[in-house]
Amino acid sequence: MPNMRPDKNPMPEQCPNERNKNFLEVTTGYTEEMAIDEAKRCLNCKNRPCMQGCPVSVKIPEFIERIAEGDFEGAYRKIKETNALPAVCGRVCPQEKQCEAKCVRGIKQESVGIGRLERFAADWHMQHVEDKIEVPEPNGKKVAVVGSGPSGLTAAGDLAKRGYKVTVFEAFHTAGGVLMYGIPEFRLPKDIVQKEIDNLRAMGVDIQTNVIIGKTIMIDELFDEMGYDAVYIGSGAGLPSFMGIEGESLNGVYSANEFLTRINLMKGYKFPEYDTPVYVGKNVAVLGGGNVAMDAARSAKRLGAENVYIVYRRGKEELPARAEEVHHAEEEGIVFKLLQNPTRFIGNEDGWVTNIEVIHMELGEPDDSGRRRPVPVEGSEEILDIDTVIVAIGQTPNPLIRKTTKGLETNRKGCIIADEATGKTSRDHVNAGGDVVTGAATVILAMGAGKAAAEAIDKDIQG
Amino acid sequence: MAYKVVRKEVLNPTIFLMEVEAPLIAKKAEPGQFIILRIDEYGERVPFTINDYDREKGTVTIIVQIVGKTTQDLSKVEAGEYLLDFAGPLGTPTPLEGKKKVAVIGGGLGTAIAYPQAKKLHKLGANVTVITGFRNKELIILEDELKEVADKLIIATDDGSNGNKGFVTDMLQKEIDAGEKFDEVIAIGPLVMMKFVCKVTEPYGIPTMVSMNPVMIDGTGMCGGCRVIVGGETKFACVDGPDFDGHKVDWDSAMKRGRMFADYEKRSCAEGHCRIGRTNKED
Numbered sequence: 001m002p003n004m005r006p007d008k009n010p011m012p013e014q015c016p017n018e019r020n021k022n023f024l025e026v027t028t029g030y031t032e033e034m035a036i037d038e039a040k041r042c043l044n045c046k047n048r049p050c051m052q053g054c055p056v057s058v059k060i061p062e063f064i065e066r067i068a069e070g071d072f073e074g075a076y077r078k079i080k081e082t083n084a085l086p087a088v089c090g091r092v093c094p095q096e097k098q099c100e101a102k103c104v105r106g107i108k109q110e111s112v113g114i115g116r117l118e119r120f121a122a123d124w125h126m127q128h129v130e131d132k133i134e135v136p137e138p139n140g141k142k143v144a145v146v147g148s149g150p151s152g153l154t155a156a157g158d159l160a161k162r163g164y165k166v167t168v169f170e171a172f173h174t175a176g177g178v179l180m181y182g183i184p185e186f187r188l189p190k191d192i193v194q195k196e197i198d199n200l201r202a203m204g205v206d207i208q209t210n211v212i213i214g215k216t217i218m219i220d221e222l223f224d225e226m227g228y229d230a231v232y233i234g235s236g237a238g239l240p241s242f243m244g245i246e247g248e249s250l251n252g253v254y255s256a257n258e259f260l261t262r263i264n265l266m267k268g269y270k271f272p273e274y275d276t277p278v279y280v281g282k283n284v285a286v287l288g289g290g291n292v293a294m295d296a297a298r299s300a301k302r303l304g305a306e307n308v309y310i311v312y313r314r315g316k317e318e319l320p321a322r323a324e325e326v327h328h329a330e331e332e333g334i335v336f337k338l339l340q341n342p343t344r345f346i347g348n349e350d351g352w353v354t355n356i357e358v359i360h361m362e363l364g365e366p367d368d369s370g371r372r373r374p375v376p377v378e379g380s381e382e383i384l385d386i387d388t389v390i391v392a393i394g395q396t397p398n399p400l401i402r403k404t405t406k407g408l409e410t411n412r413k414g415c416i417i418a419d420e421a422t423g424k425t426s427r428d429h430v431n432a433g434g435d436v437v438t439g440a441a442t443v444i445l446a447m448g449a450g451k452a453a454a455e456a457i458d459k460d461i462q463g
Numbered sequence: 464m465a466y467k468v469v470r471k472e473v474l475n476p477t478i479f480l481m482e483v484e485a486p487l488i489a490k491k492a493e494p495g496q497f498i499i500l501r502i503d504e505y506g507e508r509v510p511f512t513i514n515d516y517d518r519e520k521g522t523v524t525i526i527v528q529i530v531g532k533t534t535q536d537l538s539k540v541e542a543g544e545y546l547l548d549f550a551g552p553l554g555t556p557t558p559l560e561g562k563k564k565v566a567v568i569g570g571g572l573g574t575a576i577a578y579p580q581a582k583k584l585h586k587l588g589a590n591v592t593v594i595t596g597f598r599n600k601e602l603i604i605l606e607d608e609l610k611e612v613a614d615k616l617i618i619a620t621d622d623g624s625n626g627n628k629g630f631v632t633d634m635l636q637k638e639i640d641a642g643e644k645f646d647e648v649i650a651i652g653p654l655v656m657m658k659f660v661c662k663v664t665e666p667y668g669i670p671t672m673v674s675m676n677p678v679m680i681d682g683t684g685m686c687g688g689c690r691v692i693v694g695g696e697t698k699f700a701c702v703d704g705p706d707f708d709g710h711k712v713d714w715d716s717a718m719k720r721g722r723m724f725a726d727y728e729k730r731s732c733a734e735g736h737c738r739i740g741r742t743n744k745e746d
Contacts (some may be wrong), residue, residue, distance in 0.1 A: 249688075
């Protein structure tokens with residue numbers, strides 16, 4: 001008989017007023033008892049609707065059943081069959097739009113806490129089981145992977161398991177991509193990511209940092225001079241978009257990429273122990289409503305800002321961020337200025353931002369994205385006192401690869417054109433996936449693309 | 464991975480040269496491009512323009528002026544020791560083909576950065592006038608190297624201690640007044656120097672290329688910290704530059720942006736992670 005508790009077991013977490021002053025993980029994870037209790041809420045439906053919501057088809061009812069039985073390691077292994085990074089996905093996937101959206105328990109009550117259980121299994125494994133890495137039998141073929149974010153790491157792992165000699169090229173000095181430079185420690189501890197990367201290395205994957213494909217080495221050289229049989233491009237969407245409005249070059253105006261990279265990758269929150277500074281004033285405006293905006297806002301608060309505002313041009317329903325991030329941000333004292341759009345930044349004579357002007361918006365007819373289009377309300381301009389602005393309105397793929405690779409087709413947004421199921425591009429033996437193809441999306445979609453491409457590359461090479 | 468320093472030379476009391484083993488970068492480097500390095504785990508990522516490269520030896524040379532925390536720390540890394548990270552070549556190479564007569568102007572440390580342009584122009588058969596400026600004659604660097612590649616070398620000092628008193632702008636004006644016709648002027652140095660070189664050349668319509676060196680993190684277009692306004696448009700120095708048409712650069716905004724982290728730099732020098740007793744002998 002399943003546990004008919006109507007709501008999810010609540011996630012233990014640091015209290016909001018404490019955690020908004022530190023960078024420790026916000027949620028501390030289920031205990032064994034909580035996990036078993038939550039797992040028993042699963043109805044183990046025959047048609048497994050939850051799995052259809054998962055981009056990498058994790059065998060959800062099966063792993064949850066094992067947790068209910070107290071076989072935590074078994075649960076972990078079941079997840080690992082299809083998901084290379086369970087500890088990461090359990091933390092950062094938008095479950096409410098994927099697996100949990102399809103959960104039958106969620107129709108009338110709360111869905112099963114699938115993400116929380118996934119994280120529990122992964123954390124339990126990490127604490128209790130020493131990974132035994134098997135080095136696969138080499139098959140004599142070489143594949144180059146460009147980018148060491150979720151997509152590249154997944155492709156690298158899947159290819160290495162099939163016996164390929166895999167080299168991952170990373171432009172930064174640390175592997176992990178957005179998992180390292182973008183998502184903050186309080187949401188995704190870096191030790192977890194590092195562990196996954198160390199495991200890949202132990203499997204024989206060679207990760208070369210400080211190599212910028214398109215500058216240090218060209219795609220063509222990977223084939224012609226270095227003898228790779230195939231290339232997977234998972235270089236992400238690293239180029240920040242700006243608003244293109246007056247005053248954007250004022251001091252105190254950051255892209256979210258810069259702000260978060262200073263904090264996460266360069267450990268700016270530990271300045272001056274670490275050399276990289278990060279400036280945060282008293283009144284911070286974060287422009288945008290996605291996960292990146294939430295991460296930036298919550299980081300700014302932790303660095304001592306008194307007032308942190310999310311300025312977003314649509315309404316609360318339209319916020320693209322994970323529901324949990326919005327909820328956590330609100331709890332931590334982030335103020336949401338919804339239906340407002342910045343029109344200009346105002347600075348002082350030293351070139352520092354002092355104010356932003358916003359115009360109020362109302363929602364009109366749905367646009368291409370299906371969301372209601374925000375329309376400015378004439379004469380509703382308002383000036384806010386702001387000394388730090390973080391622009392988090394999106395990213396597009398970096399142009400370095402497309403500019404230096406002949407015959408690689410891209411669309412007008414600069415995304416590489418690739419087949420959705422295989423990642424095949426217009427160039428032979430070059431597959432691509434993740435944000436470099438889709439534009440900025442989620443960790444799990446990027447992983448799904450890496451997985452699919454690894455399979456396609458294998459088929460392509462083995463014939 | 465770590466990058467070995469194979470040669471280090473002190474050029475003047477605040478400027479030193481470092482030749483670093485980085486074969487992949489040496490293979491691709493062109494004048495105008497830069498590298499980003501990080502000394503150790505605690506370090507900042509800081510860009511340095513490439514001064515020279517040796518494709519056969521697989522080395523890249525940078526010339527560094529001690530101005531803050533990182534450059535101070537870097538000055539303590541000796542030949543035989545290692546840098547943790549060294550990435551590049553970044554930025555777009557300076558277009559140097561097809562020029563007949565060029566004035567290459569370097570101010571202080573900018574001289575080091577102007578050297579590879581002068582060298583390449585010379586190799587391409589252009590007539591090269593090099594004008595460099597220093598505060599006094601003790602600070603003059605790269606004189607011998609520049610003599611080899613310049614058809615005419617003018618070294619000026621602010622105090623006249625080398626017998627040629629004046630700023631690089633005065634020297635350039637003299638050349639123009641004497642009837643020298645330059646197809647292009649390349650100016651590399653402090654922002655204020657580049658700004659005034661542009662003021663000199665503008666009335667004559669001489670195309671003037673400047674090299675911007677703003678704060679940046681990744682150097683690949685990812686942080687957007689290196690924004691410069693050129694011709695009213697926002698550009699990223701790391702990928703769109705670092706060279707820009709000097710007559711179109713918004714100097715006022717560039718100078719203000721250059722001061723964004725000035726207070727932090729002071730704090731970093733005063734309270735930053737102490738490297739005394741630590742070495743970079745092994746990675």
